Amino acid sequence: MSGILNSVNQRTQLVGENRLELLLFKLNSRQRFGINVFKVREVLQCPPLTSMPRLNKLVRGIAHIRGQTISVIDMSLAVGGKRIDDLSTAFVIIAEYNSSVQGFLVCSVERIINTNWQSIMPPPKGSGRASYLTAVTHIDEELIEILDVEKILNDISPVNTDLSDDLAKTMQVENKQEKIIFIADDSSVARNQIKKALSSLGLKIELAKNGLEALQRLKEIAAETGEITDKVGVLISDIEMPEMDGYTLTAEIRNTPELKNLHVILHTSLSGVFNQAMVEKVGADDFIAKFHPDELATSVQKWFGND
Known part of the structure; x- marks a missing residue:
């Protein structure tokens, strides 16, 4: 012991x-x-x-x-x-x-x-x-x-998923009626937190329960459109997930021609032990610790439609 x-x-x-x-x-x-x-x-x-x-x-x-x-x-x-x-x-x-x-x-x-x-x-x-x-x-x-x-x-202590009033009033997301936000997270609570925070922006959202499910669905969307960014504005992915973690999912996206231009935000509870070298290695665009609605929404605005 x-x-x-x-x-x-x-x-x-x-x-x-x-x-x-x-x-x-x-x-x-x-x-x-x-x-x-x-x-x-x-x-x-x-x-x-x-x-x-x-x-x-x-x-x-x-x-x-x-x-x-x-x-x-x-x-x-x-x-x-x-x-x-x-x-x-x-x-x-x-x-x-x-x-x-x-x-x-x-x-x-x-x-x-x-x-x-x-x-x-x-x-x-x-x-x-x-x-x-x-x-x-x-x-x-x-x-x-x-x-x-x-x-x-x-x-024990419910997370506040509401955007601050100042940010909600000024937040503008390009092409929000044309593209979706894709969320991959194995925690039902985390998925709902993200969905609630971003739904207030009028964004369309699709959910996956792990990295493998997300990768398969993203490939399906790309097959329908020819280019993933025609339909998906940004992927928000947890790191710890069954079957395929967020690092591997990001690396697979970067190695898949029809997916490689997709913007990826890694969104994780692994705060305090963040490995910047690994995030850069797999090619993620951003890293955000859970759960800060304003920071997440600001990152989405930064990358959404920024092809």
């Missing part, structure tokens, strides 16, 4: 080539869950937690870690399970999502496994809209569940 805890911070540099590492953990059952190591700052045994009035019921308390005050979310409660009672044996995964740092309370932390996004699949159909799964994978013939952390965080 100590070896895993000591190695997490040293292994957060893996990016690209459709590969990832998952830190496996358990809640109040035998089921194993995974979180991308790239999101993890460190793992530690649960420190003393301070209860505060009016905390969300999913937040077990506040921890003071390395000079920073961090909310600690009971991940078992967050997915509809029983609360984690024995904090003396529990662990906290410190992770950064959407420009903020959170602590995820879990029962145990196990090992780090190396895999690729092709092995990460969308959750089974029929899991329901209330499902907190964003993806699943199989490791040693065992199903590993990957949680939609953005949904959990949005349940």
